[in-house]
Each structure stands twice: as structure tokens, then as C-alpha cells.
Amino acid sequence: MRIALTSLGLLLAIGTVPGVAEEIGDAERGATLFARQCAACHQIGDGAVNRVGPQLNRLFGRRAGNAEGFTYSKSMARMGADGLTWTLQTLDAYIENPKALVSGTRMNYRGMKDPEDRAALMAFLRDWSDKPRDIPEAEPTARKTNPDLSPEILAMEGDRDYGEYLSSECRTCHQADGSDQGIPSITNWPAEDFVVAMHAYKQKLRPHPVMQMMAGRLNDEEIAALAAYFATLD
Amino acid sequence: MKLNRRHFIGTGLVASAILTAPTVWGQAKAKVVVIGGGAGGATAARYIAKDSEGAVEVTLVEANPVYTTCFFSNLYLGGFRDFESLQHGYETLAGGGVTVINDMATAVDRAAKTVTLASGAVLPYDRLVLSPGIDFKDGSVPGWSADAHAEIMPHAYKAGPQTQLLKAQIEAMPEGGVFAMIAPPNPYRCPPGPYERISMVAHVLKERNPTAKIIVADPKENFSKKALFEEGWAKHYAGMIDWIGPDFGGGNVEVRPDTMEVVIDGEVTKVDCCNVIPGQMAGKIAALAGVTDEAGWAPVDPASMKSKMDENVWVLGDSSAQGDMPKSGFSANSQAKVAAMAIRGELTGSRTFPAKYSNTCWSLIAPEDGVKVGASYEPTPEKIASVESFVSATGEDAALRKATYEESLGWYAGITADMFG
Numbered sequence: 215m216r217i218a219l220t221s222l223g224l225l226l227a228i229g230t231v232p233g234v235a236e237e238i239g240d241a242e243r244g245a246t247l248f249a250r251q252c253a254a255c256h257q258i259g260d261g262a263v264n265r266v267g268p269q270l271n272r273l274f275g276r277r278a279g280n281a282e283g284f285t286y287s288k289s290m291a292r293m294g295a296d297g298l299t300w301t302l303q304t305l306d307a308y309i310e311n312p313k314a315l316v317s318g319t320r321m322n323y324r325g326m327k328d329p330e331d332r333a334a335l336m337a338f339l340r341d342w343s344d345k346p347r348d349i350p351e352a353e354p355t356a357r358k359t360n361p362d363l364s365p366e367i368l369a370m371e372g373d374r375d376y377g378e379y380l381s382s383e384c385r386t387c388h389q390a391d392g393s394d395q396g397i398p399s400i401t402n403w404p405a406e407d408f409v410v411a412m413h414a415y416k417q418k419l420r421p422h423p424v425m426q427m428m429a430g431r432l433n434d435e436e437i438a439a440l441a442a443y444f445a446t447l448d
Numbered sequence: 449m450k451l452n453r454r455h456f457i458g459t460g461l462v463a464s465a466i467l468t469a470p471t472v473w474g475q476a477k478a479k480v481v482v483i484g485g486g487a488g489g490a491t492a493a494r495y496i497a498k499d500s501e502g503a504v505e506v507t508l509v510e511a512n513p514v515y516t517t518c519f520f521s522n523l524y525l526g527g528f529r530d531f532e533s534l535q536h537g538y539e540t541l542a543g544g545g546v547t548v549i550n551d552m553a554t555a556v557d558r559a560a561k562t563v564t565l566a567s568g569a570v571l572p573y574d575r576l577v578l579s580p581g582i583d584f585k586d587g588s589v590p591g592w593s594a595d596a597h598a599e600i601m602p603h604a605y606k607a608g609p610q611t612q613l614l615k616a617q618i619e620a621m622p623e624g625g626v627f628a629m630i631a632p633p634n635p636y637r638c639p640p641g642p643y644e645r646i647s648m649v650a651h652v653l654k655e656r657n658p659t660a661k662i663i664v665a666d667p668k669e670n671f672s673k674k675a676l677f678e679e680g681w682a683k684h685y686a687g688m689i690d691w692i693g694p695d696f697g698g699g700n701v702e703v704r705p706d707t708m709e710v711v712i713d714g715e716v717t718k719v720d721c722c723n724v725i726p727g728q729m730a731g732k733i734a735a736l737a738g739v740t741d742e743a744g745w746a747p748v749d750p751a752s753m754k755s756k757m758d759e760n761v762w763v764l765g766d767s768s769a770q771g772d773m774p775k776s777g778f779s780a781n782s783q784a785k786v787a788a789m790a791i792r793g794e795l796t797g798s799r800t801f802p803a804k805y806s807n808t809c810w811s812l813i814a815p816e817d818g819v820k821v822g823a824s825y826e827p828t829p830e831k832i833a834s835v836e837s838f839v840s841a842t843g844e845d846a847a848l849r850k851a852t853y854e855e856s857l858g859w860y861a862g863i864t865a866d867m868f869g
Contacts, residue, residue: 277847295851379801382495382785386778386806387862396858423838424808424855427824430836431804 238302239330244338247331251323258342267321274343276300278316289318289398297421305339306332307419314410315420318398361413367434368406372442380436381443383428390447401447408441477505478795481563481573483553483733485510487519488579488764488780490541490867495788497545503796507547507571509563510538512608515868518581519777520860521607522641523812525615526648534607540869553580556737558758575791578739578746578755579764579780580731581606582637585744588727589630590702600705601722604645605637617721618652624659625720628710630701631666632725635745637766637775639672640821642725644811647677650685651814663719664691665712667699672774673811673821679842680813730767737761745769750827751803752790753783762787771831772823779807781863803827810856816846818853 248258255266262269268281279286279294286294293316298304308315309332311325326332384400392401400408414420415429416437432440482493485508493508500506515536523529538548549571555564556576563571584594584603592601604614621627627649631642646664653660662685671677681689692698697713703724704710710717729735729744739746739757746763747756748770755761764787765780773779786803793800808822823837840852 292851295847297848375799376801379785379789379799380804382789383782383804383806385862385866386781387859389862389865391865393861394858395861396854396856397862424820424822427822427836427838428806431824431826 238340239333239335239337241334241337241341243331244334244336247326247335248338251326252335255321258339262342270339271342273300273305273339274302278304287316287318287320288394290316290320292398293421302336302340305336309335311410313407314414317403317407317411361410361417361419363410363413367413367438368409370409370434370438372405372438372440373435374439374442374446376436377439377441377443380432380440384440384444387424400444403441403444405438405441405445408444409437412437412440477503478574479505479507479572480575480577480791480795481571482506482508482577482579483510483563484579484581484731484765485512485515485538485541485548486517486579486581486765486780487777487863487867488766488784489577490515490538491781491784492577492579492762492764492788492791493546494541494544494867494869495785496792499788499798500792500796502545504792505547506545507549508538508541509549509551509553509565509571511550511552513537513550516607516611517777517860517864518605518607518638518641519863521604521611522645522648524611525604525618525645526651526812528648528812528815531612534611536864536868538868544869553733554736556733556761558737558761561760573760574795575760575762576737577762577764577787577791578731578734578737578767579784580733580767582728582766582775583730583732585727585729588633589724592630592703592705592724592726594726597703597705597724600708601703601724603724603726605632605641605725605728614721614723618649619656621653621657621660621720623657624661625657626717627653627660627662628717628719628722629662629664630703630710630722630724630726631664631668631671631698633667633699633727635775636725636728638809639774639776640677640809640811643671643673643677644813645723646689646691647680647685647811647813650681650688653688654685660688662689663710663712663717664689665698665701665710666691666693667701669694672809673819673839675842676819676840677811677813680817680819684814684817728766730763734763734767739763740767741769743769750830750832753787754790762791771825771828772834773805773807773825773832774809776807776809777863778809778859779805781866782806805832808859810852810859812853812856816850816853818849818851818856819844820852820856 256270258270262271264284268284277294278298279291309326312319312321312323387397388400392399412429415425418426480496482489493506496504497506517534524531542548552566553563554566561573602610602614604610700713702711708719710719730740730746734740734746739755741747746767748763748768753762755763764783766775782805789800792798805825808820810820812818819840821839823834825832826835
């Protein structure tokens with residue numbers, strides 16, 4: 215049986231059968247996609263080493279930011295420390311839009327929009343994980359990491375004054391001048407990235423508990439207000 | 449002067465404006481006096497001055513010219529930070545439009561709306577913010593009083609020379625000596641603080657004096673992050689720490705500073721260093737201002753942090769009785785922003801928004817082994833109520849604990865920048 219990974223809902227509905235790796239996409243097509251879009255920076259397969267990006271053997275089940283000998287962006291290292299692990303779901307979200315999941319990633323890739331392409335690519339990547347047959351389609355702990363957001367939410371105009379008041383809560387930890395001493399800067403983030411990231415925390419897709427709590431009680435208008443404020447902070 | 453009708457109408461308008469309007473148009477600038485320059489007071493002063501852009505005259509009264517943060521002072525005891533790193537001046541705040549007076553407030557006349565300072569100066573106010581932290585309840589630990597015994601058995605629960613004294617005493621303990629802590633009853637400042645301190649003392653002793661012992665006499669059955677601390681103590685400091693809860697007499701304690709003895713449930717122990725953290729109440733000026741209740745704390749309106757006793761007075765941080773928020777620097781900072789918004793709204797007519805509060809407390813158990821607990825809060829008619837909370841889990845991996853510790857360093861840099869500019 216061949217099942218294309220077309221939606222995360224479908225993926226969850228399928229569930230998992232331990233020890234059986236269901237086909238998730240066309241690995242051959244994935245190999246072509248990899249050669250065209252990834253291979254300039256990433257190696258995979260026998261003798262693969264870190265280049266511009268980390269080598270991608272044994273990627274599934276690996277903690278983000280943990281390929282031996284590779285120097286990651288602070289942002290990726292922090293997501294790994296916070297608990298981000300590469301599963302079909304997290305990788306799917308990352309490939310779709312790298313900066314929405316890991317804001318400060320150095321991976322300069324615009325994202326792969328077609329879910330079938332992503333499924334094909336992941337099928338190819340999975341062939342180079344240690345025991346591909348043991349990689350479940352969706353581990354019980356796997357998390358979807360990109361929130362489902364309607365265009366209305368993304369297009370919402372934020373009330374900047376309200377955002378300024380709400381931001382005072384953020385500034386207990388995130389320094390307004392943008393300096394980063396263990397807690398990342400959020401000053402001058404593009405509004406849309408901000409909205410996506412906050413909804414990802416609100417839906418508990420991004421792993422950090424403080425941010426899940428902070429975002430959890432903000433409604434759509436409040437997130438838009440904060441985004442409007444931080445995007446235009448001098 | 450001849451009183452004509454036109455003149456009469458004019459003054460009438462002014463009078464009614466004063467009585468009814470929240471704004472103070474056309475008068476001298478509105479005055480806010482803030483007493484206490486810590487996480488609550490410094491933040492409130494800074495935000496009111498910054499956001500009112502000169503429309504409000506803000507005066508901050510703080511006894512110490514340089515502030516030493518109580519948060520992170522345990523890390524100094526553990527050797528993870530130097531003392532200077534806890535200290536912050538008020539220069540930036542003063543440059544940002546706040547008048548900073550290094551003096552002690554000795555009286556508040558709420559009828560006349562004035563504050564009297566130790567120097568004799570009298571400051572009039574339109575709105576008063578009290579954020580004086582804690583004071584100690586006399587007699588809470590039999591045998592000990594702050595005035596007579598803090599040099600022998602330090603509390604080190606207001607950061608400063610007391611913290612330095614405690615560190616020196618820990619380092620001077622004889623080989624195989626005994627460190628005792630008398631833990632406080634609820635409610636008190638920084639709920640995980642005593643237990644983070646125990647962890648830091650254990651860390652120092654493990655390195656310098658590994659046969660030394662630690663005893664903790666505690667009147668509470670439970671304390672903040674108890675499972676995390678117990679796990680950490682077993683892992684890093686096995687056999688070193690003896691925590692004596694109320695079931696074993698931890699609440700039945702007497703200290704004898706003259707002979708350096710601690711009596712727990714009738715059993716006398718000779719100790720080499722004793723940290724007495726007594727029962728607490730609102731900073732003294734809150735009681736002098738008459739805004740505290742019989743329990744010694746100042747009840748406030750959950751939606752604004754305004755005192756329930758006086759509509760022109762706000763009480764922030766440790767001194768306030770507000771509901772579910774712990775007494776912490778983070779809480780005080782969070783409350784200060786709500787208060788600053790409400791006060792500006794009353795004085796300048798600026799927009800106000802619904803109050804939101806939050807808190808997170810990080811604690812260090814051992815090098816790079818950090819944990820945290822936090823919650824978000826919203827006002828209800830009765831109290832500030834917890835909405836959602838989280839706490840680190842036992843058994844977390846080392847990478848996550850290290851990230852939590854590093855995050856706490858980021859928080860310290862963030863909150864001190866937020867307080868002092």
C-alpha cells in the first residue's frame with residue numbers, strides 16, 4: 215500500500231504500527247528533489263560529511279541541532295535543547311517553512327510548499343536513517359509544528375498601542391534593545407513570522423513551556439497587536 | 449475683587465473637573481511617588497516616566513544608592529556569580545526622567561497625600577506606589593531577632609551585606625561542620641529560594657568541605673518544586689542534606705545564637721553556620737501607611753494592584769496580598785506594569801487595557817542543572833487567580849536542564865534591564 219503524506223490529519227488518522235515502516239512517499243522522486251534543492255549544502259549516504267549544512271544520515275529520531283561536529287545557529291541549538299526532535303511531522307513542518315519553525319535558522323531555504331514533494335523527500339531521507347523499518351510514521355510524542363492559520367488571522371491588523379502594553383510582559387525576559395543573552399531577541403521580527411511563531415506556541419507545537427503559557431492566553435487580536443508592535447520597534 | 453457670574457461659572461468648572469475627571473488638565477504636573485526601588489518600584493517608576501513622556505512627575509525613594517538583587521543572590525552563595533553582578537545603580541533611571549532620592553521613607557500621611565523622609569523632606573503625591581519588599585516578624589523564630597542576632601545567624605533574605613556575611617560563614621565552616629537552615633513559614637518571598645539556597649550551599653560544601661552536613665528545619669510539609677529539589681539533592685549531594693519537615697518537629701524550633709545551637713523538637717544540635725529565614729510581613733512603610741491587614745500584608749484590587757484601603761495608593765510585589773501570585777521579583781515586575789498602566793490612565797487619560805500577570809521562577813540545583821516553575825494569572829473579583837501553570841519535570845535530560853539554566857541567565861539580564869533601564 216502506498217500512502218502519500220498529504221496532510222497531517224491523515225497522518226494522525228493512519229496511526230502507527232511499531233516496526234513497520236509504511237511507505238510515505240516516492241523515494242526516487244525524493245532523490246531527484248534532494249539533488250536539485252538540498253545537495254548544494256547537505257550530503258547524505260555513504261561517507262557523507264558536514265558541509266555548509268550538517269550531513270543528513272540517521273536524521274530521524276535525532277535531536278535538532280545535534281549532528282556531531284556541526285556548528286548550528288543559536289536558534290537551532292536552542293530548539294534542540296528545548297526538545298525538538300526530528301520526526302516525520304517536525305521535519306515536514308521544517309521543510310515547509312524553515313524559519314517559521316526555527317526563527318533564527320541559518321538554513322537559507324525558502325521552503326517546499328507541495329506536501330507530496332515533502333513526503334517524497336522525507337521518504338528519501340528516511341532511507342538513510344539507521345533502521346528505516348523501525349522509524350514509525352508518527353511517534354506518540356511527535357508534534358505537528360506548524361499551526362493551521364487562516365488567512366484572516368495572518369492578515370489581521372494589530373492595535374499597536376495594545377501591543378505596546380502587552381509587550382511589557384515579554385520584556386521581562388526579551389530585551390527591548392534586541393540583545394540576546396540566553397533568551398532570543400524578538401525585536402523587529404516580521405509581523406507574519408511573529409504571528410506564526412506565537413500561534414505555534416499557543417497550539418503547543420513549539421516545545422517551550424514558558425512560551426506555551428504566555429502565548430496560550432493571548433487571543434488572535436492580542437497576537438496581532440504584539441506582532442504589530444515588535445515589528446516596528448525602534 | 450468683585451465676584452461676577454462669569455467668574456463663578458469658571459471656578460465651578462475647574463472644581464467639578466477636579467472632582468470628577470480622571471485627568472488633571474491645566475494644573476501642575478501630576479506627581480507620583482514610588483517607595484522602594486526593587487523589581488516592583490523601579491519598574492513602575494520607569495514605565496510611568498517612560499510612557500507618560502514627561503506628563504507625570506515621578507519620584508523614586510530608595511534607601512540604597514546601589515540596589516542588590518535578592519534574585520540570583522543564591523547563585524552568588526554558590527560561587528556562580530560575583531557580588532558586583534547583583535548590583536545595579538539608578539543612573540539610567542534618573543536619566544530617563546525619574547527623580548531618584550536615596551533616603552528612607554518614614555511616614556505617609558494619606559489624608560494630606562504626603563510622604564515624609566528620614567531627612568525631614570516632605571513629598572506631596574497624587575498617586576503613591578509602595579513597593580517596600582518584606583520585613584521580618586519579630587519572635588517568629590524563638591531565640592532570634594533580626595536586630596540582635598542577624599550578625600551571628602544571618603537571614604541573608606534581603607540581599608546585601610547579609611548575603612556576603614552568610615557566604616563568608618559557609619566558607620569558614622570547619623571540616624565536617626554543620627550548616628543549619630531555619631526555613632520560613634508561608635507566605636514568604638521567593639518560594640523556591642530557601643531550597644535553591646540549600647542546593648548552592650551543598651554545592652560549595654561538596655567542593656570545599658565534603659564531609660560537612662546540612663540540616664533544614666522546615667515548618668512546611670510541602671514547598672515549591674519539592675520533587676525536583678529532592679531528586680537533585682539525591683543525585684548531586686547524596687547523604688549531605690537532612691530535611692526535617694513538620695512531621696519530625698521541623699516546625700518546633702528554637703535557636704541559641706550565643707552558643708551556636710539549634711533545638712529541633714527538643715533535640716539540641718551544635719552548628720557552625722545557621723541561616724535563619726524568619727516569618728515575614730509587608731515592608732514596614734506599608735504598615736506605617738496603614739494599608740496592611742491583620743496578617744501583615746497589604747490587600748490590593750486584583751485588576752489594578754490599587755490598595756483596598758486607599759484609592760490613591762498602590763502596593764506592589766512582596767508586600768501586597770493579591771491572591772495566587774508568589775512573592776517574587778518576576779511577579780513584582782509584572783504587577784508594576786499593570787499598575788503603571790492604571791496610574792497613567794488615571795492621571796493622563798491614556799488608554800488602559802485588561803490586566804495580565806505572569807511569573808516564572810528559575811532555580812539552580814547544581815552546575816548547569818536548572819529547573820523552573822511558572823504560571824499566568826488574571827484578575828477575578830476576589831483575587832489574582834492562576835490561569836495556567838507549568839513546572840519542570842523530574843528526570844529531564846541534561847541538555848534541557850542546561851538550557852533552563854541558560855534561560856535563567858537571559859531572564860536576569862532581561863529583567864534587570866527592564867527595571868533599571
